[in-house]
């Protein structure tokens with residue numbers, strides 16, 4: 423384990439049986455991973471960035487499959503809140519895909535990463551403020567636990583970063599690596615939810 427390793431969800435064996443607590447912990451992990459990418463160089467930066475891409479892919483996909491559908495109907499105004507969050511997620515994915523094509527040592531990498539970080543953090547704050555607080559008030563502990571379970575199962579099943587040449591199927595071949603990762607994570611989330 424490198425000295426740059428920062429704590430991640432699960433390190434302390436917390437149960438995470440509340441979907442909001444779990445997602446907020448992931449927001450913290452994402453912030454820590456941005457720090458790690460910024461502080462590292464060379465191979466370590468590449469490795470930290472790879473982990474950041476995977477966590478972002480898993481996190482955003484799980485939100486889109488598990489919590490946004492609930493929020494849309496779960497509280498007044500939910501429809502509009504989710505619409506705004508989805509637009510932010512779409513923009514972040516596009517930036518992430520572009521960034522993924524840039525080598526981590528390229529001089530263009532850091533300015534793009536900082537822009538992504540700013541957007542991702544603004545998005546996370548908006549979720550916490552306008553979506554998560556309402557989710558918690560609009561449902562019971564059993565449902566919060568069920569949603570957390572689906573997200574954890576998806577995380578466990580989600581593929582690690584695809585390697586060029588390992589992809590199977592024309593669909594994944596046509597997508598960029600980030601989109602392919604999200605696509606496979608979506609399958610894992612749906613499987614975890616029994617869909």
Ligand SMILES: [Fe+2]
Pocket residue numbers: 481482485507511545549
């Ligand atoms: Fe999100």
Ligand SMILES: [Fe+2]
Pocket residue numbers: 445449481485546549
């Ligand atoms: Fe989020």
